[in-house]
Amino acid sequence: MKRTLTTMLPPVLVLVALLTAWQIGVQVWNLPRYLLPSPWLILCSAWQEQSRLLAGMLQTAMAAVGGFGLAVFIGVVTGSLLGASQRLQKGFYPIALLLQMVPLVAIAPLLVIWLGYGLRSTMAAACIVAIFPVLASTLDGMRGTDPGLREIFAIHHAGRLARWWKLELPGSLPSIVTGCRVAAGLAVIGAVVGEFVSGYAGDQAPLGIVIVSSMREARTDLVFAAVGLSACVGFLLFGIVSGLGWLLLRRWHASAVQEN
Amino acid sequence: MPRGxxxxxxxxxxxxxxxxxxRHASLTxxxxxxISIVGDSGGGKTTLLRAIGGLRALSSGSIEFxxxxxxxxxxxxxxxxxxxQEGRLLPWRSVLANVALPLELEGVASGERLDAARAMLERMRMGGVERRMPSQLSGGMRMRVAMARALVTRPRVLLLDEPFGSLDEVTRLALEDELLSLVRESGATAILVTHAIGEAVVLSDRVAVLRGRPGSLQPAIPISLPSRDDEGRLSVEFASLCAIVQHELRGSQESSV
Known part of the structure; x- marks a missing residue:
């Protein structure tokens, strides 16, 4: 408990100090609200528009979580396949590297053409951004499998699938969990960027659309509120993934740390 | 008739x-x-053991069973x-799951394989640690678990690659006795690669020396001791057999210089 407090307290204090400075700065220099609204005003606006913002948050969270889940599945399967075959790896990995350099904003219109407006497109956008860290970390984990442990499996004539399931996959877990944590943050970014292009307007408009429409209405306070909430979605997803990762690696990790 | x-x-x-x-290793x-194989580092002892275990493909020649x-x-x-030598336990598996692994890979039913693993751990006097993780074990305990895993399938051939190389003297002596009785009990053929001449002499029926680098295998030296325990280690025969093996090894060093 004491340790949690000492970890949490410094950033909370810094955050409170920054918000206070922001509030005072806006009032002292009398900055117009369309340019930089005060934190208090943002909070009040968010409270007034809570139903719209919460509905948007739910939409964005659905896109991010769905896209992240897809990215983990595709990333682990593809990474495992590439890890199992040198030929596949040589052929496909450079292409995967190149593909992840293509900006998402440029692909988003294509997603609309293929998948239409709405959740499917934004989910796909989140997935595309999140997939590479999972794939790369899975491949790294597979390649890093201890050759000595592979020999144990070879002695007992283990099949390829058994070797993957009982050796390579559990051995890669620490690396995969790290990739997933990076991917969790990226999935929310992907979802919001995807929403800028392919999100639905209306009552259930996701945060990306809330940001764009509030910008057009010069409601900077709502832009800040939506940005804050999308960051919250990111934190939440990152926290859940980290927690699940800790649970998965609890036994493994303790042994790995002590062994090193 | 032996199972080995x-x-x-x-x-x-x-x-x-x-x-x-x-290089052109011939051995029956x-x-x-x-049988123990001793020799210089780089002589090919471990390579021969791996070739017998099917972990290294032969460039020429044959190995038949x-x-x-x-x-x-x-x-x-x-x-x-x-x-x-390093035990090579899967760090994310408990001691019991590690020992049961060879049976699991073969598709033996869960209850049956865990019973077999438990029995083998009991036999190795490791009954109380089956739920522990490998990192929670001492070097000697890890080696016992690795031996239990190697023996859990009741193999007909047991290959030992410097299994006691990193252990302290007391643990090593205890494990040597343990190994000998386990091998005798199982009737398996055992091949031990080691640097320790005394260990090779006290455990083996014959000791083969790999001379040179890469080594050429010398005719194996038959070992006959009054007993294979502490008394055997103190016997004149033990000392003279160690000297003979050492002489063979020294010959190998001279020829490789």
Whole structure:
């Protein structure tokens, strides 16, 4: 408990100090609200528009979580396949590297053409951004499998699938969990960027659309509120993934740390 | 009739590109025999052991197995147990799950394989630690677990690659006795690669020396001791056999200089 407090307290204090400075700065220099609204005003606006913002948050969270889940599945399967075959790896990995350099904003219109407006497109956008860290970390984990442990499996004539399931996959877990944590943050970014292009307007408009429409209405306070909430979605997803990762690696990790 | 398999290596050679790791090794091992291979580092002892275990493909020559009745035998997944120096336990599995792994890979039902693993751990006097993780064990305990895993399938051939190399003297002596009784009990053929001459002499029926680098295998020296315990280690025969093996080794060093 004491340790949690000492970890949490410094950033909370810094955050409170920054918000206070922001509030005072806006009032002292009398900055117009369309340019930089005060934190208090943002909070009040968010409270007034809570139903719209919460509905948007739910939409964005659905896109991010769905896209992240897809990215983990595709990333682990593809990474495992590439890890199992040198030929596949040589052929496909450079292409995967190149593909992840293509900006998402440029692909988003294509997603609309293929998948239409709405959740499917934004989910796909989140997935595309999140997939590479999972794939790369899975491949790294597979390649890093201890050759000595592979020999144990070879002695007992283990099949390829058994070797993957009982050796390579559990051995890669620490690396995969790290990739997933990076991917969790990226999935929310992907979802919001995807929403800028392919999100639905209306009552259930996701945060990306809330940001764009509030910008057009010069409601900077709502832009800040939506940005804050999308960051919250990111934190939440990152926290859940980290927690699940800790649970998965609890036994493994303790042994790995002590062994090193 | 011993359960162990006989092994015939004929002119076995292993090359990695231009590097010769094992040169024309010929060796006949009888079913149920305990043989040790000693020699310089880089002589090819471990390569020979791996070739016998099927972990290294031969560049030329052959290694054949036969049963005690003389019939040719192709080793199956249960037939060979391999015990490595570092133990090589899966760090994310408990001691029990590690020992049960070879049976699990063979598709043996969960209850049956865990019972077999428990029984083997009991036999190794490791009954109380089955739920522990490998990192929670001492070096000697890890080696016991690795031996239990190598023996859990009741192999016909047990291959030991410097299993006691990193252990302290007291643990090493205790484990040597343990190993000898386990091998005798199982009737398996055992091949031990080691740097320790005393260990090779006290455990083996014969000791083979790999001379040179890469080594050429010398005719194996038969070992006859009044007993294989502490008294045996103090006997004149033990001392003279150690001297003979040492002489063979020194010869190998002179020839490699």
């Amino acid at each position: 398999l006989g092994i015939r290596a004929k002119n076995a050679c292993v090359c990695f590109g231009d590097v010769v790791a094992l 091992i009888l079913p149920g025999e305990f 036969h049963s005690a009745s003389g019939a040719n035998w192709i080793p199956g997944p249960r037939d060979i147990g391999f015990c490595f």
